[in-house]
Amino acid sequence: MHSLSVHHVTKNFRNRPVLTHVKFSCQTGEMVGIFGRNGSGKSTLLKILFGTLPADSIEVWLDATIIEPTQVIPNQYIAYLPQExxxxxxMKVRDVIPLYFRDGEKQNQLFYAPKIASVANKRVSTLSHGELRYVEILLIAHLEHPFLLLDEPFSMIEPLYKDSIKELLSSLKAKKGIILTDHYYRDVLQITDKNLLMINGTLHEIKGKEDLAAHGYISS
Amino acid sequence: MDVTRYNIAISVILALITLNPLNGIVCLATGGMVIGLYCYKQFQQSQYYFYYNIGITKRKLITFTWLINIALSLVAALVFLTLA
Known part of the structure; x- marks a missing residue:
């Protein structure tokens, strides 16, 4: 069991505050959804946590230890699915898999995963958006990192692949902590245990669709 | 590899424009790499995450690519000097 806690995240872009003392936590076995309007700072928060964007201030705890975000990549604490x-x-999908996994057994798990046989011989550039997103999530899901950050995993995905991604994420929950952000709130609410809404640079816990409407994120 | 591809293309073009293979060889180990990194950032920036997810930082990646490009330029210089 691992826990990831983030405190005092502050980020300004040219004196415009984007994140103001954001705090939240996630444990392995838990899936956390983060909602927010465009430009509210969701992706910024994920990039800061992954260590690819510096924060003005941040404190990250992994279990009982404070870690620097710059150590997240080299120590492989968190895997990240960017929007792009x-x-x-x-490269062909079948050539990408061995680059991520040297272990033959791990490779087999990937090659025999649902829907992979039909795309294994395709080049990445020829995959549909749903196929690409599914392959990407499958790859990072099989890495050993205890936490996953997913930026818009459901955006523009055809329903069949959306269901496969939801099944995959639900099956991962036993081993990993997952933090995801997406505007497709129905899909997110279906699989998450805890949900947060970014308003004016801070996170507010919400219980469901009604709270999203009450805070003006969706129409009531 | 993509940075190296950009670098090779830039260095070959420079060598052809100046009609001097030595300019291309020097470019391969120096400025071509910088322009290659710029092109990669412009056109394939999201692919950095491919490496980040397996624990390779940008610094490690750039250092490794630079060493490959310097090795390539040394090989090219050796070939040029042998043929000249």
């Missing part, structure tokens, strides 16, 4: 596709476009 991150796989090399000219």
């Amino acid at each position: 596709g991150f796989l090399p476009k000219d």
Whole structure:
């Protein structure tokens, strides 16, 4: 069991405050959804936590230890799905898998995962958006990192792949802590245990669709 | 590899424009790499995350790529000097 706690995250862009003393936590076995309007700072928060964007202030606890966000990548604490596709476009899916996993057994798990046989011989550039997102999530899901950050995993995905992604994420919960952000709130609410809404640079806990409406994120 | 591809293309173009292979070889180990990194950032920035997820930082990646490009330029210089 691992826990990730984030405190005092502050970030300004040219004197415009984007994040103001944000705090939240996630444990392995838990899935946390983060909602917020465009430009509210959701992706900024994920990038800060992954260590690819510096914060003005931040305190990150992994279990009982304070860690620097710059140590997240080299120590492989967190895997991250960015909004844009991150796989090399000219490679075939079957060639990407061994680059991520040297262990033959792990490779087999990937090659025999649902829906992979139909895309294994395709080049990344020829995958549909749903196929690409599914392959990307499958890859990072099988890494050993205890936490996953997913930026818009359901955005523009066809229903069949959306269901596969939801099944995959639910099956991962036993081993990992997952933090995801997406505007597709129905899909997120279906699988998350805890939900937060970003308003004016701070996170507010919400219980469901009604709270999203009450805070003006969706129409009532 | 993509940075190296950009670098090779830039260095070959420079060598052809100046009609001097040595300019291309020097470019391969120096400015071509910088322009290659710029092109990668402009067109393939999200692919950095491919490496980040397996624990490779940008610094490690750039250092490794630079060493490959310097090795390539040394090989190119050796070939040029042998043929000249």
